[in-house]
Amino acid sequence: MTSEAAVSTPSPTSSSSTPAKRDYYWLRSFVAGGVAGCCAKTTIAPLDRVKILLQGQNPHYKHLGVFSTFMAVPKKEGVLGLYRGNGAMMVRIFPYGAIQFMAFDKYKKLLNKRIGISGHIHRLMAGSMAGMTAVICTYPLDVVRARLAFQVKGDQRYSGIIDVFRSIHRKEGASGFYRGLTPTLVGMAPYAGLSFFTFGTLKSQGLKHFPEQLGRPSSDNPDVLVLKTHINLLCGGVAGAFAQTVSYPLDVARRRMQLGTALPDSDKCGSPFKTLKYVYNTYGIKRGLYRGLSLNYIRCVPSQAMAFTTYEFMKQVLHLN
Secondary structure, eight states: OEEGGGSOOOOTTOTTOOHHHHHHHHHHHHHHHHHHHHHHHHHTHHHHHHHHHHHTTOTTTTTSOHHHHHHHHHHHHOGGGGGTTHHHHHHHHHHHHHHHHHHHHHHHHHIIIIIOOOSHHHHHHHHHHHHHHHHHHHHHHHHHHHHHHHOBTTBOSOSSHHHHHHHHHHHHOGGGGGTTHHHHHHHHHHHHHHHHHHHHHHHHHHHHHOHHHHEEEOSSOTTEEEEOHHHHHHHHHHHHHHHHHHHHHHHHHHHHHHHGGGSTTGGGOSSHHHHHHHHHHHHTIIIIITTTHHHHHHHHHHHHHHHHHHHHHHHHHTTOO
């Protein structure tokens, strides 16, 4: 029996495959990634809302910490307040997750076959490229979602997703939909790269050295060895925590730039460097650049664990192994 990490996924571009079959393969791959992304984000939607409120120094909650904000939001806005902006997130996250996972497989094969890069380094590079590709394709929806999540009940500027689109286009122009794109891409490169690299390395090394303890036969292909579910969750969580620690300050800069005119000090956040410098000088490291990091550990561990585990499960359901 061979570990999944050591076997290439059956190529959808083999000479024996027809164009229809190739399209069907990529459709299944797209769906697998989209479902994985939606499951992951739904799991941690309340934590995401609190993180955005803290990163943007929302005046209604800026005097509170992570857990006190988490308790205060339902009291002020109701339980559904924890899910404010989640509709826009679901609209964005399905194509985001689908593109990211599908692009990762594509870039990995490209780096290996066309450029000759293999081993652990091609996971790092392919993950970075896949993350940036997904961000560029779905970024306007992320901006809309951030604006909605930053609102507080009783102090709302937007009535819904369409209203945010219209308002940004009218007041800020097309460039408003891409505010904060640069720090997002800069932050996404190490985050996505390290996530895929860490998960892939833990998976391949685990199946190589401890196949009986950590692995089991794939449900769609008994000749392929995959990680057990709880090991998948563990590896995904470790990957998310490690990647988030490295890239978090850039995530803070990204959110503040995305919020734009929703912040009273938006004129101080015109570029990634200016934003990082302003946040550091005004709030410091702990309460500025790493504000909300403890919450991010709580959210990124289950999020990445769920994303990788769901994708591995969907690969078996849709016969992608």
